[in-house]
Amino acid sequence: MHASSSSSTSPTQSFPPGFRSRRSHAKSRNGCLTCKQRRKKCDEKRPCCTLCETSLRTCTYASSDQGSSRSGESTAVPSRSSLPSPVPSPPGSFGGGLSWAQPTEQQLSRSPVASSGQGSIIDDANPYNITNSDLYFHFLHHTCRAAPSWQKDRLLLQVGIAKLALDNELASHAVLALAAACLCCDTMAQADADPEKVRHILDLGLEHHTLALEQMRTMTSHPRESDTQPLLASALVIVPFALAFQHIQHWVVRARGLPQQDADLVTPRDMILLLRGIRTTIVALNSNLVENGGSKPKSFWDTMLSSQPVDPTEAPTMPERLHTMYPILASTFYQASWQLKCRIEGALASPQVDEKIDSITETYEILNDIMSSTFLDCPRSKIPFEYDSTFSVSPDSLLAQAPGWLQNFILQRPRPSHAEPLSRSFFAFFSSAPQTYIDLLLPLLDPRTDATEGDRELSTAELLALDVYAHWLTVMLLLEKEAWWVGDFPFVALQGLVSRYGHGFSSASSLQQQWWPAAMLEVAARLKQWK
Incomplete structure (x- = not known):
């Protein structure tokens, strides 16, 4: 089975209720092999000793016919015969x-x-x-x-x-x-x-x-x-x-x-909905008061990691800033952002202005702030947050009862630096975007859309909504090394977007300048060929 690891924590008397403490026993050489290897005192419980059970290690006895056993199944799962659809x-x-x-x-x-x-x-x-x-x-x-x-x-x-x-x-x-x-x-x-x-x-x-x-x-x-x-x-x-x-x-x-x-069309549609829902839930928890009033005393687990400042000068540079695409994006984003802004302003100057374009303008400003904060040596002071700058935790709210380490992570302000990951600020884009923009974008990202629906002529507002989204996907290319769960998603999603809606972006490019997301996709594809 697996080799033991020193990173797993053995139970001690200081652990809160819910952890089983090991029982005392006389000195014995009949303990399990795992405890012997870790130089821990084994309680010799069969088929799995307490230490191995609480740390989910393989418990094996040298002279036992019990074999190895591992417990810790805390939840039931659905039967294999009733699996839902893969998507x-x-x-x-x-x-x-x-x-x-x-x-x-x-x-x-x-x-x-x-x-x-x-x-x-x-x-x-x-x-x-x-x-x-x-x-x-x-x-x-x-x-x-x-x-x-x-x-x-x-x-x-x-x-x-x-x-x-x-x-x-x-x-x-x-x-x-x-x-x-x-x-x-x-x-x-x-x-x-x-x-x-x-x-x-x-x-x-x-x-x-x-x-x-x-x-x-x-x-x-x-x-x-x-x-x-x-x-x-x-x-x-x-x-x-x-x-x-x-x-x-x-x-x-x-x-x-x-x-x-x-x-073809891989989209973050589910993720966007979850991000929006999480934001709503946090606001709701902050609005609901504790029934009995007052806060409970904080335990060790509640206060751990709640106030551990990290010196950015001592932290290593994040992988996404070492990505091959980083200098390319940094040197081209400003002109691309300016051209995107011109397209939005051109739509606003049209005699028949769609009211949804106002939300696209607001969304563009959020994305532009994220890109500026990421690529400029002197980023703007205004950085988009998941919550308003005036957001504060109510002392008697349900949110206030969460441990400090959890509050700090949920509510921390994304401030891109060389020592902090970019994923936080990149995903803040969808948490901060106005609901009107989200409602406009989501139907266009539905992978179940019929082919005939994807071939229809896009409205100006829909085209601009996808244009902003494509620019977000482009900067997301930096995260493939920083976050395994992102992986090839930005590359594949951008490919699918161009494949389905590429005809609609012909007006976004000219003989002098290629559409930025398509140009960066081509660069990324060539880099992958040489890896």
Whole structure:
């Protein structure tokens, strides 16, 4: 099974209720091999000792016929016979409006999965036998370390959310879904990756993602104080899964050799809806007061990581700023942004002005601020935030009951610097954009749109909405190294956008200047050929 890791925390007497403390015993040489290797005192509980159980390690006894066992299945998952469609219908609101049938629940087998020898949780002899414990193990030992580039965010996953997943069903589903997506990407990176194996793992993640959304929808309808922490923590990981699902599904379709048109339009439609819903939920939690009034005393877990400043001068440069495309985008974005602004102003000067263009103007300003803050040495002081600058947490609100480390992450202001990831500010674009723009854009990003619908002539407002969106996708090309869950999504999504709506952007280019998103897509494609 897996080699042990020093990053997993052994239970001590200082842990809060919910963790099982090891019982005292006399000195013995009959402990499990895992505890011996880690030089820990084993309580010799069979078939799995307490230390291995709480840390989700493989518990093996040298002279026992029990075999190895791993427990820790905290949640039930749907049966394989009732899987939903591989591409979920995006919710109309936060976690709501799911169109697939409700799956029946049954417990997964707890039989262990043997190691493949490379730290993988997939047994080569039986690659489809992956349990919840296997996914959680992968979350602790790989996803937590690979997902965020910033150390403080990495600690938040490794400690805060990892612990919450053991105590709360909603957080467990969200964490297991993200771990499944991470495992998919790891499997795809192998030279002989099997698309059926990747699809199987992705289906497991989709099951957990579906259950997490259902529980979030129930909690947000009548929020309680006990729901605040799992709601906020789960929101941090369901968005990466929604985006990762898109490019993983696209890879599976291509690897199966299906027709190209079946995977042409890959969009962040689900992610946009989730981001908007999360913002609404945070505002709602800040508006609902604690029933009994007053705040409860903060425990160690509530206060950890709540105030740990990071000196940017001591932090390494983020990978996206070392991306090959970074200097190219930095040297061309200003002219591209100016040309986009001219196209919007030209539409406003038209005798028949669509009122929706005003929202596009506002959205353009948000995107321009993001690009300026990213590429200029002296960024503008005005940076778009997910929330108004006057937003503050009400002392007696449900939001105030969330631990400090979670509040700080949810409400932190995205300020791009060489030592902070760009993903926060890039995704703030959709959180900050006016609702009128979102309502205009989303129907155009629906992958289920008929071909005849995609061939219709776009209105000026629709064309400009897609134009702004295409510029956002272009800067997103920088994130393929910084965030595994982004991966090839920006490249594939931009390809699909040009394929479906490219005819509509002919007026955006001229003989002297090519349309910026298409030009950068061509550069990115050529760079991929040389990698």
